[in-house]
Amino acid sequence: IVLSHFNVNRLEDLNSRQKSLQASCEERLRQLQDALRDFGPNSQHLLAEINLVIAASVDHPWERAVAGNKVPYYINHNTETTHWDHPHMAQMLHSIADPNEVRFSAYRTALKLRTVQKKLCLDLLNMNNAIDALDQHQLRGENDRVIDVSDVLNCLMTMFEGIAEDHHDLVNVPLCVDLVLNWILNVYDSARSGRIRVLSFKVGLIVMCKAHLEDKYRYLFRLIADTNGFADQRKLGLLLHDALLIPKQLGEIASFGGSNIEPSVRSCFEKAGKNRSEIEAAHFLDWMKMEPQSMVWMPVMHRLxxxxxxxxxxxxxxxxxxxxxxxxxxxLRCxxxxxxxxxxxxxxxxxxxxLTHPMQEYCTATTSGEDVRDFTKMFKNKFRSKRYFKKHPRLGYLPVQTVLEGDPLESPTPSTQHIASQEMHSRLELYANRLAEVEQRQNTSTPDSEDEHHLIAH
Ligand SMILES: [Zn+2]
Ligand SMILES: [Zn+2]
Incomplete structure (x- = not known):
């Protein structure tokens, strides 16, 4: 085809315009990529800026320094020593490690976790705000991804700047962000590799944030469920593993069945039904509501x-x-x-x-109706033999079989106190006896019958 002179000129003109457009597009793309590298969420520039802000989390003689893998550490210029823990973190860990008098491991652990939660101001972090911040930083889904310290810092900055808007006088943003990072690293990266899994980061935050217990359970299950809402044993194992690292960091794991999560996974699947290869959220929720031994510290923390x-x-x-x-x-006897x-x-x-008497626990003020019911129960118990209580053991949690064979992840030998409290668990049988059950009983047609074990068990 022979083109006219006019058309040839036009074609050349179009070609050259297209070329220059392409060139300027590439140039623009390069500029954007440079900007992203220098100022984007993972930029050295931004990280340096955040670190500059967070450096204010310590006072003289302390100085916050950052290692090559972006992990912070703390220098004490008086003693000329360096530490992984922020001085406030070290102080708090010391204070809660004091041999205390709480005989029951679930309560002891819950008391410690509550102290950590408040110190880190995570009791002010609404779960929905936490989830929004995670989404904002492109961490939705992504649970198998590994992130570094700057990702964690960016996310925490968003969360705590949000909290500071509502509770200006309660939060010191640099301090809180630094302490939460410190805690996350202690729990999930004690070797300070500077890398943690998104799942771990989320589990840690959600367990410790402010939300209704059941909402937390639902969200935690969603983290491991596939698009159809199912999770297999391996996924549940990952979730429980990450959750159990939380009490483990506080030296409280022996009483929750050790680091071996396999018996817990089995227990959950057995409760869900025979030969299931996958479970749904409802199965997980039902199991968690029974307060399984490995996870009982979590509902107890909420009750506390x-x-x-x-x-x-x-x-x-x-x-x-x-x-x-x-x-x-x-x-319920005296x-x-x-x-x-x-x-x-x-x-x-x-x-x-x-100490062996059955007890009723209240975490909110009682109504007079409950006092009357307790009186009835007390009256009945007076005439019950020890054998009755032996035959009707009341477990405040769902026991899972303890596996004794060696577990490389097991924490150091538990103190005798822990072993004693394990025994106390089964002896006291009372934890679960909550208001909820009392209310439930109130609504059922069978009045207070021979059903204490039913009342107290979950
Ligand atoms: Zn007292
Ligand atoms: Zn008594």
Whole structure:
């Protein structure tokens, strides 16, 4: 085909315009890529800027320094020593590691976790805000991905700047961000490789943030479910593993069945039904509501938080505290016998009251109706033999078979205190006896019958 002179000129003109357009596109792309590298979410520039802000998390003689893999460490110029832990973190870990008097491991662990949660201001972090921040930083899905310290820092900055808008006087953003990073690394990267899995990061934040317990369970399950909402044993194992590293970091794991998550996974799948290869959210929720031994610290932490502000119109029969603040324990065998949480946790005895008596736990103030029911129950218990209680053991959690063979992940030998408390668990049988059950019972047609074990078990 022979083109006219006019058309040839036009074609050449179009070609050259297209070429220059392409060139300027490439140039623009290069500029954007450079900008992303220099100023984007993973840029050295931004990281340096964040580190500059967070450097304010320590005061003289401390200095915050950053290792090659972006992991922070702390220099004490007085003692000329370096530390992985922020001085506030070290102080807090020291204070909660004090041999304390709480006999029950689930409560002891919950008390420690609550202290950590408050120190890190994670009790102010709403779960939905946390999820928004994760999404904003492109971490939705992505649970198998490995991220580095700058990703974690970026995300935490967004979360805590959000908290600071609502609680300006309560949060010191650089300090909180630095402490949460410190805690996340202690739990999930104690060797300080500078890399953690997105799943671990999310599990740590969600377990410790502010939300209803059931909402947390749902979100945690979503992290491991496929697009059809199913999770297999391996996925559940990953989730439980990451969750259990949290009490483990506090030296509290022996009482929760050790680091071996296999019995817990099996227990959950067995509860879901025979020969299931996958479970759904409802199965996971049902199992968690039974408070399995490995995870019981989590609901207890929530009850503990709920009990903190509760004032009960009752006097502790031992230390005489009135009103009782925190958990209130009422003996179901002795007449009108109440204990505060300190006396109960430390196992203080009274003349007629024995440590083996069944107890009712309240984390919110009681109504008069409940007092009447407790009285009825107490009255019945008076005439029940020891054998009755032996035959109706009340477990506050769903026990999972403890596996004794060596586990390389197992924490150091537990102290005798922990072993003793393990035994106390089964002896006391009372944890789960919550208001919820009482209310449930109120709504059922069968009035208080021979069903304590049913009432208390989950
Ligand atoms: Zn007391
Ligand atoms: Zn008693």
């Amino acid at each position: 938080a709920a009990a903190e502000t509760a004032k009960h119109q009752a006097k502790c029969n031992i230390c005489k505290e009135y009103p009782i603040v925190g958990f209130r324990y009422r003996c 007449f009108n016998f109440d204990m505060c949480q300190n006396c109960f946790f430390s196992g203080r005895k009274a003349k007629s009251h024995k």
